[in-house]
Amino acid sequence: MSLSKTFAHRVVMFFTLIIGYEFLMSGLSKLFGGFVPGFHHELGTSINAAFGFYHPVLQSIVLPNSTLFGTIIMCSELFAGVSFILIPLLGFRSFSSSLSKWGMVASILAVFLSTNVFFFSGDPFFVNPSDPYQEAVSIDLLLALMELTLFSYFYQANRTIKEGANEDPQKVENV
Template identity: 30%
Template sequence: MRPLLFILVSIGLLWLRSSLSKFIGGNFAAALGETLNKTIDKNPYPLFKQFLISLVIPNSHLFGSLVMWGELLNGIAITAGVVLLLKQYQVKWARLVLIGGLAGGIFLNINFWLGLGSASPASDSLNLLMIVIQMIGIVSLVKRLRVKA
């Protein structure tokens, strides 16, 4: 479990770095609609493309804020959960916090993959890799919760 925790802390730090760059940059939420408009024609998923056109782009400032805060909260939850597990402090709660952060990360990665994965092979593969790692983390943590409960 310990090697997996070190991999998961790197995922948590990736989420933190991603969110902090959006907060520090200051214009992510405002520029999201324009970014999506540039890449929407390349999106190969008709249902998600329609979702982006009809709901996300018109409300891009709201969705941009949700993405920034979601990334920040996922990063905090994953990193804090791993640190608490490594210190063996409040283990059950640490696992639950970590599972919540990983589930939120999967949700964000799936949306990024469906929304922008077609724009770049690098973002496509990175999102899929993060989804798989976070799923492995959840499965491992749930198994340990069931065994210890």
């Protein structure tokens, strides 16, 4: 049975679509909502919420180059969103090595984005009893963990496809 026909593959592709939708909407919101010009101000006013170890990075690298970083963030979210939507659509019937590699790249980029947003937000890693109105687990941390899981899935899919190709070169096209 090929990888694309398994129930687990279809479930992962469904969750990939959901994460892709979130990134695409976030990227489009940034594109049409004036994110890049306003990033410097937002970063400057919110920097104190970030984790302590992250302050020097934000103040010495990101803040002085806020236009560049704002553009990179926006473009990265758009890339991740489009990727996480196209990969399941293209890989629903047949899943190839190139799709799994594309998925690995998009997943690592998404993990990097979500982890940086988590560090910037300063949300607790887990339950914070001093703030009962906060989520039990930061949504940004949860998103980064889901994207890390996607990377693992795409990596394993790529290995499975390569192993199948070593046994039978015609099998790659059918996987």
